[in-house]
Amino acid sequence: MKEVNLTVSAASGVEAVTKRELKRLGFAEPKAERGLMTVAGTVYDVARLNVFLRTADRVYFDVGSFQARTFDELFDGVKNVPWEEFCKKDTFVLVNGKSLKSRLFALSACQKIIKKAIAERLCKKFNLRALPESGEKLAVVFDIFCDTVHLRIDTTGTGLHKRGYRDLVGVAPIRENLAAAMILLSDYRYEKPFCDPFCGSGTLAVEAALFALSVAPGLQRNFAFENFSFLPENALLLARQEAKDKEERGRTVEIFASDIDGEAVSLARRHARRARVADKIRFEVKDVRDLALPLKNGTIVTNPPYGDRVLTERGAREIYKALGAAYRKLDNWSLFAITEDTAFEKAFGKKADKNRKLYNSDKECKFYEYFGKRENHNGRKNSD
Numbered sequence: 001m002k003e004v005n006l007t008v009s010a011a012s013g014v015e016a017v018t019k020r021e022l023k024r025l026g027f028a029e030p031k032a033e034r035g036l037m038t039v040a041g042t043v044y045d046v047a048r049l050n051v052f053l054r055t056a057d058r059v060y061f062d063v064g065s066f067q068a069r070t071f072d073e074l075f076d077g078v079k080n081v082p083w084e085e086f087c088k089k090d091t092f093v094l095v096n097g098k099s100l101k102s103r104l105f106a107l108s109a110c111q112k113i114i115k116k117a118i119a120e121r122l123c124k125k126f127n128l129r130a131l132p133e134s135g136e137k138l139a140v141v142f143d144i145f146c147d148t149v150h151l152r153i154d155t156t157g158t159g160l161h162k163r164g165y166r167d168l169v170g171v172a173p174i175r176e177n178l179a180a181a182m183i184l185l186s187d188y189r190y191e192k193p194f195c196d197p198f199c200g201s202g203t204l205a206v207e208a209a210l211f212a213l214s215v216a217p218g219l220q221r222n223f224a225f226e227n228f229s230f231l232p233e234n235a236l237l238l239a240r241q242e243a244k245d246k247e248e249r250g251r252t253v254e255i256f257a258s259d260i261d262g263e264a265v266s267l268a269r270r271h272a273r274r275a276r277v278a279d280k281i282r283f284e285v286k287d288v289r290d291l292a293l294p295l296k297n298g299t300i301v302t303n304p305p306y307g308d309r310v311l312t313e314r315g316a317r318e319i320y321k322a323l324g325a326a327y328r329k330l331d332n333w334s335l336f337a338i339t340e341d342t343a344f345e346k347a348f349g350k351k352a353d354k355n356r357k358l359y360n361s362d363k364e365c366k367f368y369e370y371f372g373k374r375e376n377h378n379g380r381k382n383s384d
């Protein structure tokens, strides 16, 4: 089968876990640059990547790259791409992109030129005077970096963070793919207990359950590529079948999720039901001050409240202090918390073993990592 290049994008700070996911899916060492990872695969991998990746933002189909320092070079380079292989007569091509460290930096001019070059090629190939643009949408994304133009087709559509289970919005929900990245960065594996004591709309608990049961995150949603005539019709069906075969829904897991707000807990339950993991999570309305977990050697991954208009900075730090006190009473648990508040460790009462930069809705945050005793961690992760 013909080899194609596919590029996966992920948020800053998350690339290392996305790379690990790609390797587990059988791709050779991906090249990573500026949050983009390119792998060689087949047309069927478009569906596999979209269905299986937990931490990525989007999957692109690479259609060409070339050097361009002038608009003429850009036009010619775009026109050389065999767009008729990717488009039908009535395809509606949308063009978007970015440019960095390059002579061509006027984005709207680049956008117009690319669209014009594609239209010219398609009109000639299909013997048309103008494109009707009445059919399927095809999003072409350009990425100009150091005078090299990369052209890609977005195969994902709505970003991969939208799994489909979260239909109502809670207070400051975290993106599903960031929640998954936090879990993959932690020492959680399905044999261990898991807890999110600030569960809000349930994202971290649901993502932990999906991970623990090896349920693919993209099983319940649709993708832009489903309408693409250049991809095999059965690609999604096969990827979904592979995902179903890999599921381990019979596993016994211990996942606890609580929040002080009863409405948030109801919402979390609703989302867990929609993700078909409600029977795997023990929900409770509970103040973190009363957090007591009966099991040992577990992992807390959480997104505590942050001081804003609703909760003062001082109020948030009181909560971090309570979290620290509750954590110290637990029997050999690890704790991983994301927050924008740079005073977290001080309020929590302990310096983290490690921290790393992550972005939550474009806001720079720290991910604080506290490890339970190391001898209990063999570093093994779930097999997906």
Ligand SMILES: C[S@@+](CC[C@H](N)C(=O)[O-])C[C@H]1O[C@@H](n2cnc3c(N)ncnc32)[C@H](O)[C@@H]1O
Pocket (backbone or CB within 6 Å): 170, 171, 172, 173, 174, 175, 197, 198, 199, 200, 201, 202, 203, 204, 258, 259, 260, 261, 264, 286, 287, 288, 289, 303, 304, 305, 306, 319
């Ligand atoms: C940033 S939100 C968590 C959002 C969640 N990760 C999601 O995806 O929906 C913080 C949550 O902490 C909860 N909270 C605030 N004070 C609390 C306390 N003392 N004990 C437990 N939960 C608390 C809030 O009700 C809110 O749902």
